[in-house]
Amino acid sequence: MALKIAKRGTVAxxxxxxxMRAANEREASGGDVLHMEVGQPSTSAPQAVLEATQKALMADKIGxxxxxxxxxxxxxxxxxxQDYYGVSIAAERVVVTTGSSGAFLLSFLSAFEAGDKVGLTAPGYPAYRNILRALGYEPVEIPVGPETHFQPTPEMLDSLDVTLDGLIVASPGNPxxxxxxxxxxxxLCAxxxxxxxxxxxxxxxxxxxYGRKADTAVEFSDNAILVNSFSKYFSMTGWRxxxxxxxxxxVRPIECLAQNLFISAPTLSQFGGIAAFDCLEELDQNVAAYARNRELLLNELPKAGFNRLAPSDGAFYIYADVAHLTNDSQAFCKKILSETGVALTPGVDFDxxxxxxxxxxSYAGSYAHMQEAAMRLKEYLS
Known part of the structure; x- marks a missing residue:
């Protein structure tokens, strides 16, 4: 008799x-790949982070x-x-997590009961939706577009035919x-x-x-949960x-959940995290590189036919409406990877x-790779 498999594992x-796996398989078989699919900085962790963790590794038991x-x-x-936003918060309100993924899991489990309805934008980060479903909550997708700058509004929330228990918003957003x-x-906070x-x-x-700093919700609400990560700006994706x-x-409910689910975030990474805040000048140089990549693609992608672009105010993504090129973005991306070596992400992941x-x-890679990818896409679609 076959044993059952829990339905939570059937999420998308x-x-x-x-x-990324398909791109890696292509590379393993000898093909070249220009990675524009994954939101991962091509730069390493800052030098001071590497030095701090090496020192900790030699001096601490890493328990x-x-x-x-x-x-x-x-x-x-x-x-x-305090330094970046000019906002004072107590260190007791800070919870260190195993990546932002661990933070989302802890925030959902501590804030919602089974069956609760949680709003999220479409397009939006797919793991929100998938984690919510796996945990027994009901994701309520809120379609957004250029008319609201791809962000939700209080008026949209008022027009929903359900009562929300929670709302997840990313600014800058992905994708x-x-x-x-x-x-x-x-x-929105109010x-x-x-x-x-x-x-x-x-x-x-x-x-x-690009152009202005993002604002933090902690300034406007004492009830909000903020999630951040060392992966993107701090260029430490694999440090989790x-x-x-x-x-x-x-704080205490989340602490109890964290004790049982994770014990603690990776100790060595935490030592590195302390040092990361002394590296802002180096990290801002990375952002300047993203800005150059962004400018290049905003100029070159329309020449390849990608001329319906969402505003790219932050992060390192450009989201394109390609209805005039395909009605099956997943097949289209597979074809482009197979025939050009440029790895891209279909919109069905996000909406x-x-x-x-x-x-x-994604323009998180090197400038040279962005140049080459733009050239291949122009040649392929011309």
Missing amino acids: PFIVMDV YTDALGIPQLRERIAQYY TGSMLSRDDLQA YCDGNGIRFISDEIYHGIT LGWMVVPQDM EARGHHFMRF
Whole structure:
């Protein structure tokens, strides 16, 4: 008799990871690949981070830490909010996590009960939707587009035919790179507080913006949960280190969940995280490189036929409407990878209903790779 497999494992795949696997298989068989599918900086962790972890590795036993994180790291994160945003928060409200993925798991489990309804934008980061479904919550997709800068509004929330228990918003967003204005973020926080909706602010692309800094929801709401990560701006994807800023009354419940689910975030990575905040000048040079890549692609992609682009205010993504080129973005991306070696992500990863005619370009790689990819796409689609 075959034993059952839990239904939570039947959630949709994170398609970008499938694309990356196909790209890696092509490389393993001798083919070349220009990676524009995955949101991963091509730069290494900052030099001071490498030195701090080497020192810790030789001097420390690298055992478990407190479930909430090394006190020095929690204090350094709190100081960062004062230095970067001009906002004062208590270090006791900071929770160090196993990447932002661990933070989302902890935030969902601590904020919602089975069956609760949680709003998220479409397009949006697919893991929100998939984690919510796996945990027994009901994701409520909110279609957004250029008319609202690919972000939700209080009016949209008012028009829903369900009552939300939570709302997840990313600014800058993935896949669009769009950002909320300061006033719009404040309005969403006020709406959620006034309607008993737990606001979860995904701020993992803060620091990677063009034209203005992103605002943090902690400035506008004491009830919001903030999620950030060392993966993107700090260029530490494989270190699996993130953090949350949470309401004071959620600290102990989250600590208990973290103790049982994770024990603690990776200890060696936490030592590196402390040093990362001393590397902002080096990290801002990475952002300047992303800005050059962004400018190149915004100029060159329209020449290849990708001329319907979402605003790319931050992060390192460009989201393109390709309805005039294909009605099957997944097959289109596979064909482009097979015939040009350029790896791209289909929009169905981010929007189940409309993503079949959208694609995402990541420009986190080197300038030379962006140049080559743009040239191949122009030649292929001309």
